[in-house]
Amino acid sequence: MKFVSTKGSGSQLTLAEAVDTCMAPDGGQLMPAEVRRIPAALFNNIAEMNLREIAFVVADTLLGDDLDSVALKAVVDDAFAVDIPLRHLYDDFYALELFHGPSLTFKDYGARFMAGILRLTAPAKRRTVVVASTGNTAAATASGFLNEPGVDVIVLYPRGRLSRSQISLFASLGGNIHPVEVAGTIEDCKVLLLKSLAEPSLADFNITAANSINIARLIPQVSFAMYAYARLASQGVKDAARAIYSIPCGNGSNLVAAAIARRMGLPAGTLIAATNANNQFRNLLQGSEPVPGNAPVPTLAPSTDMAYPSSWPRLSWLYGGDLAALNADITVAPPVDNTAIADTVNLLRRHCNYTIDPHGAMAFSAAVESGLPGPKVIFATGHPARQLDIMTGITGAAIELPVQLTRFMSGSRHAAIIPPTIPALRKILLSINPLTKN
Numbered sequence: 001m002k003f004v005s006t007k008g009s010g011s012q013l014t015l016a017e018a019v020d021t022c023m024a025p026d027g028g029q030l031m032p033a034e035v036r037r038i039p040a041a042l043f044n045n046i047a048e049m050n051l052r053e054i055a056f057v058v059a060d061t062l063l064g065d066d067l068d069s070v071a072l073k074a075v076v077d078d079a080f081a082v083d084i085p086l087r088h089l090y091d092d093f094y095a096l097e098l099f100h101g102p103s104l105t106f107k108d109y110g111a112r113f114m115a116g117i118l119r120l121t122a123p124a125k126r127r128t129v130v131v132a133s134t135g136n137t138a139a140a141t142a143s144g145f146l147n148e149p150g151v152d153v154i155v156l157y158p159r160g161r162l163s164r165s166q167i168s169l170f171a172s173l174g175g176n177i178h179p180v181e182v183a184g185t186i187e188d189c190k191v192l193l194l195k196s197l198a199e200p201s202l203a204d205f206n207i208t209a210a211n212s213i214n215i216a217r218l219i220p221q222v223s224f225a226m227y228a229y230a231r232l233a234s235q236g237v238k239d240a241a242r243a244i245y246s247i248p249c250g251n252g253s254n255l256v257a258a259a260i261a262r263r264m265g266l267p268a269g270t271l272i273a274a275t276n277a278n279n280q281f282r283n284l285l286q287g288s289e290p291v292p293g294n295a296p297v298p299t300l301a302p303s304t305d306m307a308y309p310s311s312w313p314r315l316s317w318l319y320g321g322d323l324a325a326l327n328a329d330i331t332v333a334p335p336v337d338n339t340a341i342a343d344t345v346n347l348l349r350r351h352c353n354y355t356i357d358p359h360g361a362m363a364f365s366a367a368v369e370s371g372l373p374g375p376k377v378i379f380a381t382g383h384p385a386r387q388l389d390i391m392t393g394i395t396g397a398a399i400e401l402p403v404q405l406t407r408f409m410s411g412s413r414h415a416a417i418i419p420p421t422i423p424a425l426r427k428i429l430l431s432i433n434p435l436t437k438n
Contacts, residue, residue, distance in 0.1 A: 001065050003030040003215060006317040015066040016121035019114070019216045022197055022209045029313050030215050035263045036061050043267060046226070047233035054230060055080045055223040059113075061264065062219055067120055075116030079109050079220055086231040086377070089352050093367070095360065095380045096228045103139035103169055104383035104404050106224070106254065107217075111137075111144030114216040118151075118208075126150040127206040128429060130196055132189035133157055135166040136303050136382060141210040142170035142177045152432055153210075154425075155179045156189040159417065161302065163389050165405065171415060179415035180428055185295050187307050188420040199422050205429050212253035212311060221257035226266050228377045237375050241267035244376040246333075246367035248359040249273045249281060250304035252311035254379055255330070259318055262329065269374055273332040274366035276341075278305050282332040284312055287323055300338045300390050301358040303382065333366030340365045342394045349395065357384040357391065 002012040005024030013021070018030045038061055046054065056076045060069060087095045101108025118127070129151055131141045138155045145153045155170050159181050171179040182189050196207050212218050225245050232240035245268060247254045258271050273281045276299045280288075296305040319326040344361035348354045356364060360380035367376045384391050384399055391399045418424035 001062060002033040004033045005029070006031060006313040008317075015063060015117075019117055019121055019214060020125075020127075020206075020208055022214045023194070027198075029213055029311075029317075031314055031317055032062055032215075035260060035318070037263075038265045040265060043229075043265060046230040049230055051083055051223070051227050052077050052080045054227050055220060058223045058226065058261075058264070059219060062222075063117075067117075071120055075113060075120065076220075078116055079113035080223070082108070084224070084227055086228055086235075087354070088235075089348065089354055089378075092375045093364070093378065094228075094232070094375060095354070095356065095364075095378045096224065097380050098224060099357075099380060099383040099386070101140070102143040102404055103136070104386050104402065105136040105140055106221070106379070106381045107137050107140035108143065109220050109223075110212070110217040111140040111210060113220040114210060114214060115144045115148055117216045119148075124150075125206060127208055128152045128154060128433075129210050130154045130156065130193050130207055131210040132186065132193040133211075134186050134302050134305065135162050135169070136386065137211055138179075139166070139169035142173050145210070146173055146177060147175050151176060152429075153177045154428065154432075156182050156192060158186045158189055159183050161186065161298070165388050166386070167415070169405070178428070178432055180425075181415045181417045182420050183417060184420040185307075186305065187296065190310065192420045192422070192425060195422055196425060201422065202426055202429065205433070212251055218253055218257055218260075218311075218314075221254055222260045222264070224254065224379070225258040225261045225268065225377075229266060229268065232375060232377070239374045242269040242374045244269045244272060244367060244370070244372050244374055245379065246272040246274055246363040246370075246376060247379045248301065248304055248363045248381055249275050249279060249309060250306040252281065252309040252315065254381070256311045256314045256318065259315060259329065263318065270370075270372055271330045272363070272366050272370055272372075273330060274363040275332065275335055276301050276304050276362060277335045277337065278307055279309055279335070280307070281309055281312070282335075284309070284316075285323060285327055285330070285332055300341045300387075300394070301336075301362050302387070302390075303359055304362065331370065331372075333369055336362045336365045345391070345394050355384045355391075355395075355399070356380055357382045358387055358394070 005028030007028030
């Protein structure tokens with residue numbers, strides 16, 4: 001499989017090149033040159049398949065030309081070692097719980113998959129993995145790459161935007177995990193990451209990104225909607241093949257992954273992009289140009305506080321820039337405000353004895369407002385305790401801390417504080433590894 005640029009320059013990269021460089025030479029994001037369909041017969045029997053079997057079919061369909069199937073299966077089995085429950089809430093609403101991994105978010109699957117793919121494609125190459133995050137990607141990447149030989153992980157996070165418990169999930173690990181607080185917004189962190197990938201003065205550090213701009217982070221997420229369909233089918237849910245998937249969108253990687261799943265043959269109804277006041281998906285789907293440089297407005301769903309959805313070029317590429325076709329498959333709900341998020345959390349606690357995190361609440365609210373018929377699968381992308389302060393404020397009650405959180409509460413490594421500039425980042429990299437060689 002070759003990987004091509006969303007900008008359409010015609011350049012093609014191998015899997016190893018795509019995972020290593022993250023971006024195409026023309027600055028575009030990378031996508032499989034061919035989104036292959038899975039044989040229809042598989043979907044007739046998918047109800048009998050488990051998570052690892054489905055994830056392997058997805059990975060092998062897209063990457064099987066490049067990797068030994070036995071080695072790829074081992075990567076998949078490790079990345080998807082933790083199951084993803086589908087909880088029936090009430091009537092035709094279901095929650096796909098993507099948060100049972102080590103850092104309690106859906107990103108655990110992608111981070112571990114990426115670590116495994118890097119081991120296969122360039123096992124002897126020393127590298128620096130950089131991630132820009134408001135918390136979730138940072139913790140998943142730190143967990144997935146902890147003590148990985150030959151890898152240093154640089155976690156860029158915006159100053160003053162993360163709680164102590166969020167920071168502790170990656171800053172307490174030590175070893176090859178290096179927290180770096182950036183004096184700026186998450187958009188500043190993202191821009192710094194993108195600049196670092198193409199910066200000649202940083203070439204010796206072999207930087208790759210662990211955000212969803214890395215194709216190895218995106219591919220495993222394609223399995224989520226497919227597995228949800230398998231569980232609906234296994235439970236005999238009526239109209240499972242027309243299920244609605246409501247997805248909280250910040251950068252939008254899960255939305256792109258679900259759209260890829262449809263292209264690969266997944267029987268599905270509408271995809272709902274659930275956003276807060278920050279996101280520009282609605283404007284982009286209506287053909288408006290993005291507004292650059294806006295600072296995100298803090299909301300109760302901080303992981304979706306992105307001024308620009310960085311996965312948009314991939315979504316547009318997938319539909320060939322055809323907004324009519326894109327809008328036929330995907331609907332963007334009106335922005336879900338803080339009141340609706342809080343009301344949804346408390347409603348589900350009262351009537352279903354179920355606690356959902358603010359991002360899942362955003363997706364639930366969007367699904368309700370859509371009024372679409374059929375089963376509705378809510379992507380619950382993070383454990384409620386990941387947003388402990390916010391959840392306590394919403395519910396007025398204590399939120400149970402899973403062991404994944406309590407073990408990190410003992411302390412954190414002191415973070416470096418830098419402005420969002422390449423020279424400042426280079427100074428940090430040199431302090432970690434002053435003698436880096438290719």
